[in-house]
Amino acid sequence: MQLPKINIPKKYLKIGVWVLGVFLLLFISVGVYAYSKREALLKKMMAKAIAKADKDYGLKIKIGSAGFTGLSAVNMKDISVVPKDRDTLSTINDITVAVKLFPLLFGDVKLSEINLDQGKLNIVLRDSTTNIDFILKRKKKDSTTAKSKVNLGDLASDLLNEVFYKIPDDMEIKNFVVRLNDNDTASLKFKTSATIDNGKLVSTIVVNDTTATWHVNGKLNPGKKRLNVMFFADGQKFQLPKYLEQKLHTKLSFDTASTEMKDADYSGDDYKISGSWAIKNLTINQKRISSADIVVPDAKIDADVLIGENFISLDSTSTVFLKNASVHPYLKYTLSPNKIYEMKINAEEQDAQAIFDAFPVGLFESLEGIKVQGKLKYNLNFYLDTSIPDSVKFESTLTPTNFKIVKWGKNDLQKINSDFVYTPYEYGKPMRDITIGPSNPNFTRLEDISSNFKNAILTSEDPSFYRHKGFVEESIRKSIAVNFKEKRFKRGGSTISMQLVKNVFLSRQKTLARKAEEILIVWLIENNRLISKQRMLEVYFNIIEMGQNVYGIGEASRHYFGKSPSELTVGEGIFLANIVPKPKAAMYKFMSDGSLKPYLYPWFNFIGNTMARRGLTPADTSGYGFYNVRLREGLRQYLLPDSVVIDTTKIEAEEEDMMPPGGMQDKSKNLFDRLFGGSKKDTVTKAPTKTTDTVKTKKQLRQERREQRRKEKENGG
Incomplete structure (x- = not known):
């Protein structure tokens, strides 16, 4: 198909060229003027930022020298950040930051380059205070002065944009050390070097000088809000340092872990983030979960996260994979006007043995090694509106099809049929x-x-x-x-x-x-x-x-x-x-x-x-x-x-605490x-x-109980 030819009179073409030329001349003139004044503008902006940091956060920021090294790059040397009445938070020997000019015209600050040589971030804990508690104070102040309702979807979009805007196209970080000092009794140190070259991330993190060497490598595409990175360690599992294990009361390690963000954009009125997370040979030991190590050989989740005006949810299109079994979870937390918790789990009918094989190793000791036949399907529906808790919904159904136990695991579940x-x-x-x-x-x-x-x-x-088959849903509800x-x-x-x-x-x-x-x-x-x-x-x-x-x-x-x-x-x-x-x-x-x-x-x-x-x-x-x-x-x-009047409620509670x-x-x-x-x-x-009262101390009650047990033992009762 041939487009029709459009004839434009020459005089209109001449007018257009003159207008474009004038605008171009004005733009160049403004640019030249700004370029000639940029050093002064830089000093003015730095002074304003330093004053604001002091006023709002109580931070004393010092910069030895600063100046432009190119059209849009700023180099700063000998930087220090010290919170008021606290230990020094950060020092940087030399850093160069460059921004993209075109987004700057629309008010967006997007980084194009970062080069950092020799820097430190020191987090110091002193009893009940730290040198980063200024952040918490600021948040508290902001929360009490907030005047307008925040749309969570818009907030998520803004935060994610800020994160991606700060990821440069090119980056080189040398010897940046993060150190945590816990009351001079324990410490944690990470020494980091990293590069980004045309979106390719390569990093090395040395833990406590010689304990381990971690890597976070992958591809970054900030413009399209995409990333794909992998976490692993040299010659060993990626493992939490001893300090974090003690603080969290948890041991955790894995071979590799990866995360991929595929898309982040509005879907109607909600903000939608699509991605996946995977992990290989995860080992976790947490006493509230299990007394033994739990091993997850292979796990992955393909997730769609929706963030609306007043809620955040994991959409039912998400899928969790454990070996050859899969399940579709739905989680939703609504903040206002009432807090509402929703959870649905849908495991479509699938091979029963695949489900049992998918259980993490060490999770179910008695069932380890069990062999079954047939298929299983599971559905869970839970809904709780905190303003009307009596209306809570709870439905849980595990449906078998031709299900049969072929071989027992460690325990014979029929052993109590005989002596x-x-x-x-x-x-x-x-x-x-x-x-x-x-x-x-x-x-x-x-x-x-x-x-x-x-x-x-x-x-x-x-x-x-x-009448029941082991459970009473209404009672649980x-x-x-x-x-x-x-x-x-x-x-x-x-x-x-x-x-x-x-x-x-x-x-x-x-x-x-x-x-x-x-x-x-x-x-x-x-x-x-x-x-x-x-x-x-x-x-x-x-x-x-x-x-x-x-x-x-x-x-x-x-x-x-x-x-x-x-x-x-x-x-x-x-x-x-x-x-x-x-x-x-x-x-x-x-x-x-x-x-x-x-x-x-x-x-x-x-x-x-x-x-x-x-x-x-x-x-x-x-x-x-x-x-x-x-x-x-x-x-x-x-x-x-x-x-002697005894408060049996307190006795029972104390006895149970001792059990x-x-x-x-x-x-x-x-x-x-x-x-x-x-x-x-x-x-x-x-x-x-029960109506009870008490006049005795817990110590007296314990003594009396010990004496009673002694007498019972002597009596043979």
């Missing part, structure tokens, strides 16, 4: 071996246990035990709401199945890994019907802690009442159910004559009425056997006088209780509050 040896732990140490079987005279079969005790325990601990409102561990969502698995199959370490393994093992047992409900309940009743060195219903019924489990009355059953959450406080619930203290009466009515409504016991207006409960006579000599990781009763009940809290293991409504 086995159980070892309880107290204060981190094994107490004694207990045979769960007929060879133990205290072992009691389920049919030989009084229904009064069974019904009381199921009512208080796990009312839907025979309510626990999250209650714990969030209370801002503390108050209610749990653990079932009897979870308590049993925790104590029989898992280590005594209170970690997130152990909790996750507990949840998975419960699912395997319940959904594959590896153990019957009756056997699970029987084992639970025979290992449950019910006092100081008292385990199982056989020992407990004889210890407190001198009778067999089949002879327990309603009141005795309700009492034993009451001590399960805090078994070490059991003896403090009795008066000196062996009767129960009055504050327990409302709880007896609460559990008793609940049982009566469910047809588990006849209605009773006299406290469901409360007045008939009597401690056996041989133990009454160890009870405190009635004149080791993995004591029979674990305060935390599920993964969400780890995050939001949880103290009671039940899934039923909260019992009436």
Whole structure:
């Protein structure tokens, strides 16, 4: 296609040339004038910047000399930065900075070149002060004087632009040292040399002179907001220095880690950042996660991050890859007008063995080496609006298709179907071996246990035990709401199945890994019907802690009442159910004559009425056997006088604080209780509050407990 020819009269062409020439002449004239005055302008701008730094931040900045070395390059020598009443923060011997002229016309300062020779950055910690706390003071001042609402998307765009604008096309840094001094008792040193040549980054970071040599290499394209860099170390793993390990209480190392930013721009009204992060042979040791090293051989995430006016989210288009398994996460945090937390996880149906193989090495000790067949699919939906926590949503579903366990891992999950040896732990140490079987005279079969005790325990601990498959979503949901409102561990969502698995199959370490393994093992047992409900309940009743060195219903019924489990009355059953959450406080619930203290009466009515409504016991207006409960006579000599008033709530709390990781009763009940809290293991409504008082110190109570244990031991109780 041929474009039509446009004829422009010559006089208009002449006018256009004259106008363009005038503008060009004016531009050159202004440029020449600015060039002739640039040294004076530089000094004026430097003086203004130094004064502002002193006024706003309390920084004393000195520059030995400064001047232009080219059209747009400024060279400065002998620079020092000293915060007021603090140690010197930074010194630079020689630095040259050049900016791009064209963006400067539009007010954007983009660097084209940086050359730095010999510089230091010293971070000094002195007790509660540092020489960088001026930054925090400035932020606090800014936050209190902010007048307009900040759009998070616009803020992210501005910050990212500032970062990329400061990445030069060419750079050479020689011997720049970053040193941290922690109260003259510990230090950390990084000596850095780096170059950028036409977007190619090559750097060397020497850690503590000889400890390690790190590299951060890759390609940078600031103009298009793209980068692709890799982190690795010479001849060894990239590992946190000892100082950081001690401060973070975490050991972390990896072979290589890489990050790629593919795009950053507006998507509608939201700001979208697309990229990926990958890591090889990550090893992490953090006591809250796991007591052993956790190794992730190969992990990657392709992520789309959306930042809106009042939220930040990881979009559901993101994918996490662990070996041959994949999952799509969705995370969103809304700041205003109410804080809202959202999380969705979608793992599409995939090979079950690939999922088990994807678990990091060392994460699930009992399941290590397990072989399975079939497919699995997982979905999680969590939503919490902090202004209405009772409306919290929690849905978790693991769906199997032709799933089958072919080979056990380290633990046979069906071992409790026959006789086995159980070892309880107290204060981190094994107490004694207990045979769960007929060879133990205290072992009691389920049919030989009084229904009064069974019904009381199921009512208080796990009312839907025979109906659920290991978990009660509604209980977990309510626990999250209650714990969030209370801002503390108050209610749990653990079932009897979870308590049993925790104590029989898992280590005594209170970690997130152990909790996750507990949840998975419960699912395997319940959904594959590896153990019957009756056997699970029987084992639970025979290992449950019910006092100081008292385990199982056989020992407990004889210890407190001198009778067999089949002879327990309603009141005795309700009492034993009451001590399960805090078994070490059991003896403090009795008066000196062996009767129960009055504050327990409302709880007896609460559990008793609940049982009566469910047809588990006849209605009773006299406290469901409360007045008939009597401690056996041989133990009454160890009870405190009635004149001594004890705050059992504080006793129980102190006892629990003293308990080791993995004591029979674990305060935390599920993964969400780890995050939001949880103290009671039940899934039923909260019992009436106990009314208590105290007149004794904690030291006196500890002495009395030690004396009571000594007497019990002498008595053989």
